[in-house]
Amino acid sequence: MQIFQLEKLEKSLDTTSKNRVIDYFETLDTLKALPLQERLVRANFYLNQLRSLPDIVTYKQNDYWGTPKEFLICGYGDCEDFAIIKYFTLLKLGFEKEKLFITTSNEKFTGQPHMVLSYFESKEKPPLILDNLSYKVLDLSKRVDLEPKIFINEEGSYKLDTHNNLTRIGDMPRKFKELLERIALES
Known part of the structure; x- marks a missing residue:
């Protein structure tokens, strides 16, 4: 899945944004040759170098799910934007969408909502968390600071039980569906 067409953007981007987008695609090309686990760790590290800012500053809204294109062009976003770009980046890097979940959670120490990306490497293990x-990419059992709530992907919404099994609790949330529609319009 192509996140967006670079050729269509080149004329409209400022130099910094253009360089960031080009660097993103060049980095993806280098990561594709690596083993799956290495792709995961390096993609997380690479994308975490983008700046974090709340939606109210970036988009003048309290809760906006930016597309990967929007995030790369502006160069900063909040936890949702990081989880979203990591989801689509890992899809581009050959990860199975059935194993990737944008995950809503609570940060236990602050009580604040937080979003991360979960990767279920196998059904016998807790998911790996990209935050x-x-x-560091750690499995959920080592992330004592996170209390996961809902796991979301293109198949629907899920809850995780104590044995690391996902149970479907509903369809894809409206915000995720709207995000996918906006991404489709950008291609």
Whole structure:
């Protein structure tokens, strides 16, 4: 899945944004040759170098899910934007969409909502967590600071039980569906 066409953007971008987008695609090309686990760790590290700013500053809204294109062009976003770009980046890097979940959670120490990307490497293990607040990719059992709520992908919404099994609880949330529609319009 192509996130967006670089050729269509080149004329409209400022130099910094253009360089960031070009660097993103060049980095993806270098990551594709690496083993799956290495792609995961390096993609998380690479994308965590983008700046974090709240939606109210970036989009003048309290809760906006930016597309990967919007995030790369502006160069900053909040936890949702990081989880979203990581989801689509890993899809581009050959990860199975059935194993990737944008995950809503609570940060236990602050009580604040937080979004991360979960990767279920196997059904026997807790998911690996890609978080804009950590350069380390750790499995959920080691993330004592996170309390996951809902796991979201293109198939629907899920809850995780104590044995690391996902149970479908509903369809894809409206915000995710709207995000996919906006991404389709950008291509």
